[in-house]
Structures are given as C-alpha cells and as structure tokens.
Amino acid sequence: MAVMTTPLTPEMIRHAPKALLHDHLDGGLRPSTVIDIAGQIGYDGLPSTDQAELAAWFRTAAHSGSLVRYLEPFAHTVAVMQAPEALHRVAYECVQDLAADNVVYAEVRFAPELHINRGLSLDAVVDAVLAGFTDGEQAAAAVGRGIVVRCLVTAMRHAARSRDIAELAIRFRDKGVVGFDIAGAEAGFPPSRHLDAFEYMRASNARFTIHAGEAFGLPSIHEALAFCGADRLGHGVRIVDDIEVAPDGSAVLGRLAALVRDKRIPLEMCPSSNVQTGAVPSIDKHPFDLLARLRFRVTVNTDNRLMSDTSMSLEMSRLVDAFGYGWSDLERFTINAMKSAFIHFDERLEIIDDVIKPRYAVLVG
DSSP, X not given: OOOOSSOOOHHHHHTSOEEEEEEEGGGOOXXXXXXXXXXXXXXXXXXXXXXXXXXXXXXXXXXXXXXXXXXXXXXXXXHTOOSHHHHHHHHHHHHHHXXXXXXXXXXXXXXXXXXXXXXXXXXXXXXXXXXXXXXXXXXXXXXXXXXXXXXXXXXXXXXXXXXXXXXXXXXXXXXXXXXXXXXXOOTTOOGGGGHHHHHHHHHTTOOEEEXXXXXXXXXXXXXXXXXXXXXXXXXXXXXXXXEEEOTTSOEEEOHHHHXXXXXXXXXXXXXXXXXXXXXXXXXXXXXXXXXXXXXXXXXXXXXXXTTTTOOHHHHHHHHHHHHOOOHHHHHHHHHHHHHTOSSOHHHHHHHIIIIIHHHHHHHHO
C-alpha cells in the first residue's frame, strides 16, 4: 500500500471519480423524501417526521449487530415506494446524489417484488425505476457530472419468486438492467434454494451476483460459487475465515480463498454496513486491507447510504483513515470495480481509460 505523506481528506476524496457496484435503491433514500412521500400517501408508520430525527433513527436502528435487525428499517422505505411517481423520484434522486459524490458508474439494485403492494406489476415497477435513472443521468450530464447508472434486479432469498425476477432481468436486459442478485437474511436461506433462477440466468448468457459471506460463513460463499456460478460476491467478507495469517504477516490461503483470488471473483465490500450488521467489529478490524494486500479483487461500496449514513467518499475516507491508503490505492479499487461491472467490456474500458485514469492523473499531479 502507498505511504501517504499528506493524508487524503474527505474533501480531497470527494473529487475522485468512483465506481459503485453494491448500492440498494431502497436503502439510499433522502430522509426528506421518505417524509414527503409518506405525507402524500397517508403512511403514518414513520418513527419521526423530523428530517434530522428520522435520519438518526435509520442509522441507529440499522446499527444493530445483526443482519436480520439491520433489515427491519427497510419496511419504511419500501412503504413509500409503491407508486410509479415515487419509484421514479427515488431513482432520480439516487442518481443525483451519486453524481454529486463524483460517482461516474453505478449499479443500483432493488427487489421489484417488494414494490407491488399497491397493484403495480413487476414490469411497471422496473419501468418507473429505469425512467428515473435515465432522467437522473440526463440532469447530471446537463450540469457537467457525467454518470452511467445501470440496474440489478434482486430476488428476496426467503421468498419463492427468484425465477420470476430472473426472467424480469432478461426481459429488461437491453433497457438498463444488467444483472440479477439475491438478498435478504442468509442463515437458513442458502443460495442453492434458487438454483432454478441461476440456471436460467446462465442459460441466457446473463450475469449475476449473490449476497454471500456477510452474516453467514464460508458455506454461503462456496454454494454461491460452486453450485450457483456467481460472477461476483455481495460482501464476501467471511472469505477471511479461509485465510491463515502467521505472526510474521505471511498468509496461507485455503482452497476456497485461493479459488476466489485465482478466478478474480470480485468482492463487493461494504465496510460501514459490515460494522453495523456485526460482520466485523470496526473499520480498522475489517479484512478489506488484508484482502487488498493479498491482491483479491476488492471493491469499495456503500450498501445502504441512508441506513449507514454514508457515501462513496465517506467509505473511502474511512478506509484511508484506517489503513493509510493513497491515491494509487483508491484508483486501483476503483478500477477493480469498473473491471467487474456487468456492462460490456468496451464500455468498461472506455470509462476506465477516458474518465477514471485521466481524472486520477490530475489528482495525483
């Protein structure tokens, strides 16, 4: 890792171009938007209608030490995302907020099956979100903040609609949906329960990621790769359990960890979220740095910007504070993410060569 003589500040990091692979649409709403839409639709379940209080509530409720409890506040965000105009607004504002943080490429995921409680079809839900992304991209470009946003559709691992959602991903594959995912509580809901969906995606020459190795251990990662054929791992933090570090700092990789590194399986790491769910005790104890030093393909992600009260700049800043990273490290993590995106190779290369590398060259001086 680079040794910094002048530590990078959050403001310096904000100017860096960023690529984001793991961000949940329903975990990134503005508190003001939650309150506004709740008032419009008569939803009275919010714990507070004060913007600052609600923001603090989401952050505190999510900081539970448990993935299951971490997911509970999503009931409120999902409740206000049941109409086309609400979905469009949330998607549009998501793009605006990411662009303001100098994110130049993002894959934002959400579970369409959670947004049909007021009569919308799955297709109508995806249509509204994609329209919001497109309008957000155009508005960002108009003010000189170019950003490309693509969508991942997620199936809930405790439900039985994963094949439906996989088919939805394929129906919209040329309209902005670039992949498929499963999410939700890991324990008791292994990825292999959804083999039909993954086989359908593979048969369709399509890409997918799987939340694995977050709250559950190595078996979750093994199933995601060996049985399901995941292209990327959502979190994957528990791969560290298959690495033995000697007192002198040398490391011995088990067979699963070696496979992940050898095959360049991207790890969608979300440091702040992992602390909140209890996957790791603190940022400075996060295995991100060990995995980065061992040359795993680590990427930096937000997971849920509302619940973690975070941004890409903040996630990078926290890693810089913990591990002393410099510009060359942040550039490598960003290129790791861009290499691992689910868009076509030529599109990935264009963003790396025409956007990320030139802008980092200016920052490095």
